Amino acid sequence: MLQITNLHASVADKPILKGLNLTINAGEVHAIMGPNGAGKSTTGYVLGGRPGYEVTEGSATFNGQDLFALDPHERAASGLFLGFQYPVEIPGVSNLQFLREALNSQRKFHDLPPLSGGEFLKLAKEKAGLLKMDMDMLKRPVNVGFSGGEKKRAEMVQMGILDPKLAILDETDSGLDIDALRICGEGINAIMRKPDKAVLLITHYQRLLDYVKPDFVHVLAGGRIVKSGGPELALALEEGGYEGVAA
Amino acid sequence: MITLPTRKAEEWRYADLGALETLWPLPDAESVTVAAGGEFARAIVNKGGVVRLSLTLEAGAKAAVHVLNTADTYARIEIEATLHEGADFHLGGVQLSSGDQTAEIVTTVRHIEPNATSHQMIRSVAGGTSTASVLGKVYVAKGADGTDGSQSVRAMLLDRTAQANARPELEIYADDVKCAHGCAIGELDANGLFYLAARGIEPARAKALMLQAFIAEAFDGAAEKDNLTAAAQAALEALL
Numbered sequence: 279m280l281q282i283t284n285l286h287a288s289v290a291d292k293p294i295l296k297g298l299n300l301t302i303n304a305g306e307v308h309a310i311m312g313p314n315g316a317g318k319s320t321t322g323y324v325l326g327g328r329p330g331y332e333v334t335e336g337s338a339t340f341n342g343q344d345l346f347a348l349d350p351h352e353r354a355a356s357g358l359f360l361g362f363q364y365p366v367e368i369p370g371v372s373n374l375q376f377l378r379e380a381l382n383s384q385r386k387f388h389d390l391p392p393l394s395g396g397e398f399l400k401l402a403k404e405k406a407g408l409l410k411m412d413m414d415m416l417k418r419p420v421n422v423g424f425s426g427g428e429k430k431r432a433e434m435v436q437m438g439i440l441d442p443k444l445a446i447l448d449e450t451d452s453g454l455d456i457d458a459l460r461i462c463g464e465g466i467n468a469i470m471r472k473p474d475k476a477v478l479l480i481t482h483y484q485r486l487l488d489y490v491k492p493d494f495v496h497v498l499a500g501g502r503i504v505k506s507g508g509p510e511l512a513l514a515l516e517e518g519g520y521e522g523v524a525a
Numbered sequence: 526m527i528t529l530p531t532r533k534a535e536e537w538r539y540a541d542l543g544a545l546e547t548l549w550p551l552p553d554a555e556s557v558t559v560a561a562g563g564e565f566a567r568a569i570v571n572k573g574g575v576v577r578l579s580l581t582l583e584a585g586a587k588a589a590v591h592v593l594n595t596a597d598t599y600a601r602i603e604i605e606a607t608l609h610e611g612a613d614f615h616l617g618g619v620q621l622s623s624g625d626q627t628a629e630i631v632t633t634v635r636h637i638e639p640n641a642t643s644h645q646m647i648r649s650v651a652g653g654t655s656t657a658s659v660l661g662k663v664y665v666a667k668g669a670d671g672t673d674g675s676q677s678v679r680a681m682l683l684d685r686t687a688q689a690n691a692r693p694e695l696e697i698y699a700d701d702v703k704c705a706h707g708c709a710i711g712e713l714d715a716n717g718l719f720y721l722a723a724r725g726i727e728p729a730r731a732k733a734l735m736l737q738a739f740i741a742e743a744f745d746g747a748a749e750k751d752n753l754t755a756a757a758q759a760a761l762e763a764l765l
């Protein structure tokens with residue numbers, strides 16, 4: 279589904295990613311862990327196409343397409359979902375308006391007719407219910423005044439509605455309380471644990487991985503994957519830290 | 526015949542004098558007096574040229590004026606309001622400019638007696654090499670105590686080559702007066718635009734969404750809010 283080869287990328291002319299290789303197949307869940315500043319969020323932003331994140335070398339293929347040849351909105355419409363470490367506030371635009379606009383833009387990209395207001399609302403209710411989010415929250419402006427955990431949960435509702443092929447979730451677990459962590463973990467499984475989908479979890483802790491069990495765990499340090507393994511690697515990291523395990 | 530104004534006059538400083546010449550001489554302002562205790566509402570959609578409105582609000586009268594200012598070349602809306610005791614004046618305005626257009630809203634509010642209120646909220650969006658200006662003069666006469674006047678002027682620049690001017694001018698001769706004014710000129714939030722793109726919304730649509738949100742509050746309370754919003758939306762989409 280996603281093949282990243284020798285990816286080098288800079289932010290403000292500063293090289294951050296330095297030869298990253300990663301292959302994710304349909305049906306798999308991968309987790310990336312790594313020290314602060316290693317380049318984990320940068321990886322997500324580069325794949326999502328955030329302006330200012332410049333690819334200097336290497337390639338990324340997403341379902342057979344050259345990912346970097348697509349604009350950010352085309353990447354999303356092609357099935358890439360980027361869950362933000364810090365979801366952005368959009369004052370004056372309600373979640374429902376935003377999501378209907380997003381879903382219908384993606385449908386238009388695939389030459390599908392837009393969903394009617396009624397059809398969309400039904401879908402939004404279903405996905406909000408899955409994540410146990412009050413519909414009233416979705417009437418409020420996007421992320422404005424949401425608590426840290428509410429923002430993360432709202433992003434999972436977005437993911438449910440947009441139904442992507444690949445979700446890159448950047449510290450979705452941070453800010454979630456104990457119950458919310460379980461609800462979001464189960465939500466990710468319900469939405470993404472399918473043979474034709476894949477997930478890349480970026481996280482610092484085992485706790486999310488208890489719910490969304492990874493097939494592969496990678497350690498990203500200094501802009502590259504320095505170690506890969508199975509789920510046991512996350513546990514070993516929790517025990518021994520990066521210095522002990524990935525050095 | 527009165528001669529054409531020059532840029533030396535503050536209220537004409539940002540005008541498109543070339544375009545003005547073709548419109549000269551300007552028609553007199555439409556003059557409206559709202560009787561004591563009466564109410565007046567007006568929505569103005571200017572698609573070019575100079576629109577002038579002069580209001581006199583007698584004691585306790587209320588007026589709500591909402592304007593949308595757009596043009597191919599030059600659009601100017603001038604509003605004067607003279608407020609007697611306890612009168613209330615509200616102006617909500619949106620102006621949109623692109624290319625090398627010039628859009629301006631020029632207001633003069635005179636609080637000539639005590640306890641009148643005036644609230645003005647104007648949102649400008651300027652792209653290309655266009656200029657969007659707001660000049661708002663508030664005059665409070667001696668003895669017009671208890672005056673409460675506010676001006677909120679914000680502009681969004683879509684291109685670094687566009688220009689927005691916001692000039693509040695206060696002339697206050699009374700003691701017990703509350704006059705607040707806030708001006709801000711900014712650009713669309715790049716993080717917000719990327720967030721919308723990351724969910725599949727194309728760039729022009731993302732900008733339109735954020736700009737609609739930006740201008741929306743200027744039409745709050747307008748009887749013709751839906752019409753004005755729809756007209757502004759259409760003008761916005763044409764501009765992006």
Ligand SMILES: Nc1ncnc2c1ncn2[C@@H]1O[C@H](COP(=O)(O)OP(=O)(O)OP(=O)(O)O)[C@@H](O)[C@H]1O
Pocket residue numbers: 289290292294312313314315316317318319320321363
């Ligand atoms: N605009 C910028 N200018 C200079 N350096 C930047 C800029 N943006 C990010 N960086 C740097 O890039 C590096 C990688 O940042 P990134 O956000 O990818 O780290 P991370 O692995 O996600 O860390 P964390 O675990 O703290 O979230 C950091 O050292 C950061 O300071």
Ligand SMILES: [Mg+2]
Pocket residue numbers: 318319320363448
């Ligand atoms: Mg990060």
